[in-house]
Amino acid sequence: MAASLPLLPSREQPIFTSRAHVFQIDPATKKNWVPAGKQALTVSYFYDGTRNSYRIISVDGAKVIINSTVTPNMTFTKTSQKFGQWADSRANTVFGLGFTSEQQLTKFAEKFQEVKEAAKLARDRSQEKTETSSNHSHESSHETPSSPQASSVNGTDDEKATCPPAIETLLKNDSDHSKVAPAQGPTPVKKWEQELQSLGENNARLSTALQESTNNVEHWKKQLLDCKEEGEKLREKILELEAQCTDVNQEKERNTRLSRMVKQLEAEINKKEQELQRLREEAQVIPQLMEQCEAFRERLQAAENTNADLEKKAQLLQTDVEESRQQQGKLRAQLSAFLQILDGKIDELHGFRQGLAKLGLDN
Known part of the structure; x- marks a missing residue:
């Protein structure tokens, strides 16, 4: 499978092409898979009309990755939904192909079976021709059949x-x-x-x-x-x-819920920030309000002092009012006594007047 050899003669024609990740069995352990490239490669079936043979070929740049002639005793095995493998006794290795979908793997496996049947049919026809020619040669020359064997x-x-x-x-x-x-x-x-x-x-x-x-x-x-x-x-x-995928799906759902909660929290945080901004703006007015409160406190203190003085004055006035009331009561009593005396004097004067008037009439 050297890259310098003519891998694709003009007599070979591609009959099926697909893309897959190519692997080869580890020749040391015979257990582990070794990737043949970092990316998916083109894998094709080629038919040689001259030799009536089929080959699976894959090339990465100038490097030949797969050059496997399909024989009737080969078997392509699906080991998973997207992975298949076959053994090549001539190359003394096992090839593995990883496809991107199950449909691609199914198409490749069906084509492998079809090519295998065609190779078997070609081998049977070749054996029939060999046996026929060998029988004719035996009958014509009467030689022993050592050459065919x-x-x-x-x-x-x-x-x-x-x-x-x-x-x-x-x-x-x-x-x-x-x-x-x-x-x-x-x-x-x-x-x-x-x-x-x-x-x-x-x-x-x-x-x-x-x-x-x-x-x-x-x-x-x-x-x-x-x-x-x-x-x-x-x-x-x-x-x-698959279990990890299930966990990943659950984690995705959990992340979705958390994302929703984060969005809600971000909205609440925006509201809180707006409210905080409003409070900050109001807080800038607080020093002025404090100054006003201090002025009001001073004025209140002055008013309280004035009120205290007024209360003292009111108490003095009340005392004066009480004294004046007492004096008025005394004056009322004196006035009542004076009026009583005056009424008596008036009565006396009225009687004196009436007496004088009577005396005047008499005279």
């Missing part, structure tokens, strides 16, 4: 798994032929011995390849278990994150 060493894991029984059958048939060969002369025996030796070497190579594939299967089973454990951990983390 040898070519399967570099085939897929399924082909490796099915090769040893065919070799055993061929060896058995060749042994039966070798029992009849001595009657035909030394040349066929030597020929069959060479063919048996060649088949034995092929069988050894195929056994080695089968052992390697078995080891790879065990290795991938172990990686699959590790991936499942990692998936369980990720599910637990997702549950924790």
Whole structure:
């Protein structure tokens, strides 16, 4: 997957493109995910019409992040609502894709299954053509089938798994032929011995390849278990994150209520500030009012002093009035006595007048 290699030949055409965050399994631990970039990258399916193959390719600038050929034995697994992964035995790694929505993940998984089926169909057709050509070659030249068996060493894991029984059958048939060969002369025996030796070497190579594939299967089973454990951990983390999201939503609601309370308090504070400003303005008048109060206090004190003097004078006047009343009472008594005396004198004068008038009439 070197960046200098021609990654996208002209014969390959993109058939599906999406964007996702790309991850690779940590080669040291085989458990943790390592991000391939800081941002989402373009991930595309490419079809090679010449080779009839499909590849998943992602490039970050001049760096190749994913160059994975889709084979029929690959499986794309959804580990969460927005995350999926697949294992690439040729690259000896596991790729993971994190999408922004569940719909994008579903479309990518459906396209993976479609490409996988197409790759399987292409492989089956290729095997049919290989078998047909090999049968024609066997019938025309009457040669042993060692060449097709040898070519399967570099085939897929399924082909490796099915090769040893065919070799055993061929060896058995060749042994039966070798029992009849001595009657035909030394040349066929030597020929069959060479063919048996060649088949034995092929069988050894195929056994080695089968052992390697078995080891790879065990290795991938172990990686699959590790991936499942990692998936369980990720599910637990997702549950924790969902719980945290619930807490965050509750916290948002609480913050909303607090924001409303803060706004109400700010409104009340504004009212209080306005009232405080009014009180400050009134407080500026207080010194003048204090001066006025002091003046009023002085005037009140003076009035109280004047009132005290007036009360003293009133008391003196009242005393004088009492004395004058007493004197008036005495004068009234004296006047009454004088009037009584005057009335007596008047009566006497009236009687004297009447006597004088009578005397005048008599005279």
